[in-house]
Amino acid sequence: MRAGTAVQAAKRRSASKASTVYLFALPATLLFVVFIAYPILWVAGESLYTGTADGRAVFAGFANYTTILSDPTFWIVVRNMVLWGIITIPVQMLIGGLLAYFIERHTHALRGFFRTMFFLPVVTSVSVISLVWVQIYAPYYGIAQEYLKHVGIVMMTSPIGDPKTAIYALIVVNIWQWTGFSMLMYIAGIANLPSEVLDAARIDGARGWRLGVHVIVPMLSPATKSLLLLGVIGTLQTFPIVHLMTGGGPNRASEVFGTFIFKQSFVLGDTASGAALSVIVLVIALVLSLVQIALLGARLSPAGKDEP
Amino acid sequence: MRKMLFLATTILAAALYSAFANAEQKEVTVWSWFVQSTMEKSIAAFEKAHPDIKVKYTYYNYSPEYITALKAAAASGSLPDVIGLQPGSLTQQYRENLEAVNERAAKQWGDKWAEKIFPVNRKQMLMGNPKGDENYYIIPQESQVLCIWYNRKIFEKLNLSPPKTYADLKAAAKALTDGGYIPMFQGAADGWQNENVFLMLANQFSPGIVDKAQAGESPWTAPELVAAMKAWKGLFDDGIFQQGALGAHAYPTGAQLFAQGKVGMMALGSWWMQESKFPPPLSEFVQNMEGFDFFYMPPVKDGNSASPPVGGIDIGYGLTKNGGKNPEAWTFLAEFTNGVGLQEALNDLNDLPAFDGNAPKGDITDHVKDMSARFMADLPKAENQRFASPAVAEALDNALAGVAAGSTEPEAALAAVQAASEKALAAK
Missing domain, CATH: 1.10.3720.10 (MetI-like)
Known part of the structure; x- marks a missing residue:
């Protein structure tokens, strides 16, 4: 009974320590997501669309890539x-x-x-x-x-x-x-x-x-x-x-x-x-x-x- | 305790008064690359005439700061109320973010308001609009006429007169070079200055041909344009432009050398007069423009006439969708393009007005008044200077640089411009 309580307490302490570690990592992670990961994904998404004369964006697949790669x-x-x-x-x-x-x-x-x-x-x-x-x-x-x-x-x-x-x-x-x-x-x-x-x-x-x-x-x-x-x-x-x-x-x-x-x-x-x-x-x-x-x-x- | 209470009450009262005062004064936000000192004078005049409106101006260098700031703000929906624009490609890039100004302008200046704007400007205001869209998304503030400026004191010293023929131009360039001066400074690392000279040449061979080529009504490989391209190369080969022009910039290098009296001629435009209003010290040549006068490019081939005036909108402004929700934004835009704000810019000799009936006032010499009047007389008959498609302008820049460097033949260079033009027209 006592041993079980000690194990549970140790688990709680470990979980609490882990959550504290994640909490410390949170600001850097948020900054990374907002200022690096999201813009990269946004740009990657944009690269798959093309603009039309009336201002709409239509899906173009890899057409922008092939155009660029064929440009001297x-x-x-x-x-x-x-x-x-x-x-x-x-x-x-x-x-x-x-x-x-x-x-x-x-x-x-x-x-x-x-x-x-x-x-x-x-x-x-x-x-x-x-x-x-x-x-x-x-x-x-x-x-x-x-x-x-x-x-x-x-x-x-x-x-x-x-x-x-x-x-x-x-x-x-x-x-x-x-x-x-x-x-x-x-x-x-x-x-x-x-x-x-x-x-x-x-x-x-x-x-x-x-x-x-x-x-x-x-x-x-x-x-x-x-x-x-x-x-x-x-x-x-x-x-x-x-x-x-x-x-x-x-x-x-x-x-x-x-x-x-x-x-x-x-x-x-x-x-x-x-x-x-x-x-x-x-x-x-x-x-x-x-x-x-x-x-x-x-x-x-x-x-x-x-x-x- | 009583002192503390008094102090707290005073601070609270001051804060409330300040908040109330700010709430009373409405704000207009403006972004542009327009000369800051002149802009400040225009804003001060506007705020004096409209004490209930506060203008918050943000100045940017045109490239890369301004065009990147616009792009980011447009993407995030945070454009200011009023933005500085050039006609054609820049206006078209932000057309979706701009209010059509037709109704507001008609209400402000009457139904025939557009007729008060010089024809070349009016044409440029619609450049690049989709077929059938007759809305105006830009109100021009200032116009310009391109020309060749020359240092008349140096010309006098060397017994030269403004060239009337290409032989005169070559002889003047040689005399200037022999005299230790730079003959004609060309900032050929800048696409805009190359375009300007090419437009002078092309319109000399056939007025309006570049507009026809832009519209797809005439090919870029037309004999007149090929001849203009060859004449362009000739300006480098015949020693009209300085050696190494392809690596030089018109601003600040060329302009500084020209202002200091080290250059005989330079292809610029009516905006050059503003140099005389810059803060001192000014050189003896720039002081009241005493050292300068202008001519148009003389005929580069027998049978040609001198280049016609080429020009159009120097700078214009657009009312953004955000500005459309702010009534004071239009008040500012109207005063800035054809009211007290414009008058201050003209007094600073910033450039020519876009609306007819305006002229510079104040401390201006007869020589400057005379030059300004000559430009104004030429403006109504000016050929278009602007490009509807940035891709075509870019292709022409590359063609001009390639031909000047000797790495491309004129015909092949213009064929590349034709390809870019066809692509741009097809996308439209």
Whole structure:
């Protein structure tokens, strides 16, 4: 009888504990449902309908998807996104990593100054960055031209005005803006490197290049993995720089997913194909993230430490 | 205790008075991308004339902020009472959320109210309406006429006069370039500025041809439009536009350089006069528009005439379904488009009126009055500047950029516009 009461009391306590846990999870769950899950489902639903001339929405199945996938602009966007990812992510990581290493290892009194200077573009308004870089790229009257003319170089066209070079010119701006973020992630990683491991490596004769490549770089892999994941997501989210500098032009040569979705939904008023594009981007982001987590593991904090 | 009681009574009385005062004053909500400083003057004049109405204005940058805010508000049924609109595609996107204004306007301004609006504006007010729908969903506030502005002080210094032929234009561009100036600044990264120049050229080859092409009455691949497209490419190849124009923006880059006296010519419109009313410091060229005058694109081919005036509605406003339930919203809209609000905008030289019989007043020089009068004389005969379908406008933007970059031939580029036009007409 007593044992039964104790078991029942334990069950009640367990149930009460479980309900408390759910109660704590409720606010976050509600926010997720209202601001993330519901909009995703709404957009997915919209992508299956199409608007008629009299303003009605009729079920269209996957017609919006087939229209988008057969649009040549979509494949220009895919090409641009691939270029954006494979150029910006490694270059930002490489320059950011080198900056972090030299700042942390070879500067002392001016460490804070260098960290701030290289991080400044990250916190600068994209509008300002875009305006300045448009002026830098301008031939004839531009900022770069002012310096180049001293060495006899005359820019005949603007890199963002030529369909062949526009996407690369934007990639350069993106790298300039976001390298400071990679640097910061690596600085956090370097600051958390266990000194005893580095000392042991030095005692074993590891110096300079060898210490960097065989000890420091592998130990910074959690930061690298985080940057890779964030870089892929950031690539798919690219919008303001392109919108402000080229608007996706000339002749759609620098179009990215963000500007393509914006044009379809808000400029052309075709929200159905905009929704279909958004779902396609969501699926791509999901697949890429899952592949990365599967291949690289989920230890993504800059410090790379396991949970206690 | 007595002090506490007195304090509590005072606070309660103040709160009640404030609530009563607010209840007495009715509110109108307005969204637009219209220049904030001018809007504030218009609202102040309106509120002075209607002290019982409070206007709550929200300013947005046009793209992407304004058009995304409209879309979100329309989807959630929370549009303000009055919204800024452009005729054609933007108005049509929100037609379901707008009140037809015909009856209210007739009551306000008389049965023949529409005749007071310049013909090109009237045409644009109906652009994109479904067949048989003669309702107006937009009331235009300001009109514009497109033109080529030139810096007359630089022209004087280089012994140049406004070009009358294409050879003159080329010679002026060369003289400006040789003199260290940008010849004609084209913000060719902006589709709107490319469209404007193309419309000047196309209407020079055959007035009204773009309207016919939009309506499906003439193909976009018509010889006149192909010739206009070739002339467009010529402006880049012949050094009329600055080098690297395809990567440049008209605003703020081009406008700043033009205002500073570093540019000889720029294809803009009558709205350029407002620069002289911006807060100081102003350059010697912008001060009272002393440095500027305008001409129309000279004939780019033997046998052509100079481009006719092209223009129409600069900005208009619509009464939303929400605004339809608020009687003060129409009062504001009427005063803002053809009353005290408009007068303030005109005094600020914001642009030309959409309703005939209005003119700027106040501190304006003879030179500005003369230019304004020339624009006003040209407005009634202006060709249409606007597009009914955003997809066609987008296709034309891409065609113009492709041809300018040399990556597409004029015929192929216009064939793509024709395809977009056929699709848009079929969907209608």
